[in-house]
Amino acid sequence: MKIRLSGVLLRYTDYRKEIEIQASTVNEALRELCRRYPAMDPILFTADGKLSRTHRLFVGDEPIDQNYSQPLQRADTLDIVTAIAGG
Amino acid sequence: MIETVVDEVAAACDANFGNLFEETINPGAAQRDADGTPVPKEWLRHAIQHGLYQHALPRELGGTGVDPLRWGLTVEHIGYRCTDLSFTTLAYLTAATIFHLWESGRDDLIAGYAHPAARGDLLVGFAYTEDHDATALTSRYVPAGNALRLTASKTLITAGSLCDAFVVYAADPDGRPAAILVRTDDPGVDVTPVDVAGLRAAGFARLDITDSSLPVDRLLDTDGLAHAQHIIETQICSFVAGTAGRVRAVAEDVSRRTHRTIRHGVPLADYPNVQSLVGRMFVAVERSRSTLYRALLQPDHPAHDTRRSSLRWAAKHTVTEDSLEVIRLALRLAGTAGFLRNTGYERHLRDVSGLIAGGNPQEKVEIDLGLAFLSTVIPRAERTTA
Numbered sequence: 231m232k233i234r235l236s237g238v239l240l241r242y243t244d245y246r247k248e249i250e251i252q253a254s255t256v257n258e259a260l261r262e263l264c265r266r267y268p269a270m271d272p273i274l275f276t277a278d279g280k281l282s283r284t285h286r287l288f289v290g291d292e293p294i295d296q297n298y299s300q301p302l303q304r305a306d307t308l309d310i311v312t313a314i315a316g317g
Numbered sequence: 318m319i320e321t322v323v324d325e326v327a328a329a330c331d332a333n334f335g336n337l338f339e340e341t342i343n344p345g346a347a348q349r350d351a352d353g354t355p356v357p358k359e360w361l362r363h364a365i366q367h368g369l370y371q372h373a374l375p376r377e378l379g380g381t382g383v384d385p386l387r388w389g390l391t392v393e394h395i396g397y398r399c400t401d402l403s404f405t406t407l408a409y410l411t412a413a414t415i416f417h418l419w420e421s422g423r424d425d426l427i428a429g430y431a432h433p434a435a436r437g438d439l440l441v442g443f444a445y446t447e448d449h450d451a452t453a454l455t456s457r458y459v460p461a462g463n464a465l466r467l468t469a470s471k472t473l474i475t476a477g478s479l480c481d482a483f484v485v486y487a488a489d490p491d492g493r494p495a496a497i498l499v500r501t502d503d504p505g506v507d508v509t510p511v512d513v514a515g516l517r518a519a520g521f522a523r524l525d526i527t528d529s530s531l532p533v534d535r536l537l538d539t540d541g542l543a544h545a546q547h548i549i550e551t552q553i554c555s556f557v558a559g560t561a562g563r564v565r566a567v568a569e570d571v572s573r574r575t576h577r578t579i580r581h582g583v584p585l586a587d588y589p590n591v592q593s594l595v596g597r598m599f600v601a602v603e604r605s606r607s608t609l610y611r612a613l614l615q616p617d618h619p620a621h622d623t624r625r626s627s628l629r630w631a632a633k634h635t636v637t638e639d640s641l642e643v644i645r646l647a648l649r650l651a652g653t654a655g656f657l658r659n660t661g662y663e664r665h666l667r668d669v670s671g672l673i674a675g676g677n678p679q680e681k682v683e684i685d686l687g688l689a690f691l692s693t694v695i696p697r698a699e700r701t702t703a
Contacts, residue, residue, distance in 0.1 A: 238450065241450075272494075273542070276493055277489060277495075280540070282540050283540050283543035283547075314451050
C-alpha cells in the first residue's frame, strides 16, 4: 500500500508525496512511516500515542475516524490530510 | 432574513454600549495610534458589563448562549461604529480565549480564568507566533516532576502588553507541541511592547519566558497543534468581521465627502468617474459582507469539514482583499483630504494591512482553498496530492 502526504508534512519526507509501505493496518502504516521518517513522529502523534486531532486520514474516499486498526489491502492508499493555519 | 438580524444586532449594540464609541473611544483614536498607546482595559470591561459578550459566551459565563452569527455581526457593528480597530480587535480576541478556556471543561480554568475574563477582570492572550514553522517550535518545555520548565519566545502577540495570562504553545523534549497556560506574574516572564505598523493601540508585544517553573496543571492540551488550530479556525470570521464594518463606514464617509466637495460648481458625486469609484467600493463592501455572512451562518463543524471550513477562510481572504481595495478607492476619492491624518483613512489602511499575514497569510489561504476545492471536484483516487 502507499501513504500519500501533502503540505507541511512533506518537509519530513524529503518532499516525497507518496511513500510505499508494507502494512496490514492503518496503525501499522503510520508507525512504519514514522520509523522511516522519525522527525514526523512528534508531528503526527501526541505524547500519549494518539494521532494529533489536526490530521485526518482517508482510505480511498472514506475517512478513518479513530479506527486505526482498520485493515489495509495491498492496493490501498492512505491519505494524511493536514491543514495548519497561522504561525 | 439576514438583514433583519443585522439590524437587530446593531440596534442592541447601539442601545447597550453605543455611547462608548462616540464619547470615549473614538475621540482619542488617532492620538493612541500616533503614540502606540494601548486601549485602556476599562473600556473593554465597560462594554462587557453592558452586554458585549452576550452572543459570544454561554449562559454559564454570563452570555445568552454562543451564537456565531450574532457574535460576528456584533463585531462587525463595533467595527462600523468604532473608529479604533484596535478596540474591535480586543473585543473579538478576548472572547475567543475565554470561550476556549471554558470549552476545556476544567473547573480550575473556568473558575480561575474564564469567569474573571468574562467579567472583564482578566485578559488572556494567544501566544503562538514564532519566526518558525508551526511544526518546528523553538519554544520548549521539559516535564520536571510536578512541574513544567518552560522557555519560550513568541514574537508577536495581539494585546500582549494588556494580558494577564497567555496560552503559550511549546514543544516537549521530543518536539511534540503542547498548549500551556502562563501568567504574566510567573517567574521568568517578560513582556515587551512591539512597534507595529497598524492596530497600534492593540498592545502588540513579544513574550519571552526564561526557564519558568510552572505547576503541571498549567498544561492545557498535549495536542498543542490541534488546540491552536481549533482556536484559529473557530474565530477567523470574527477576526475579519470588525474590519468589514470599518471599511463600510469608510465607504460611507468618503461618499458623503464627494457630495459636500464642489469642483467646477458641481458636487464630486455628480461626476460619472466618481460614481464609478463609489460603485466599486459598494461592490467590495457588499461582497465582503456576503462572504462573511455566509461563513457565519455555517453551524459548528468537525475538524476538516472541508466545505464549511473553506467558507470561513474564503471570508478571511475576501474581507482582507476587499477592505484594502475599499480604502485605496477612498484615498482616490478623498484627494488631499485623504492624505490628512484626521481623516483616518491611512490609519485604517495600516490597520487592515495586519490581515494580510494575520490569522493565516493570504497566499497560504489561497493554497489551502485551492487544495480543498480540488479535493471536492477530483476523486481522491485520481489525485496525486491530498
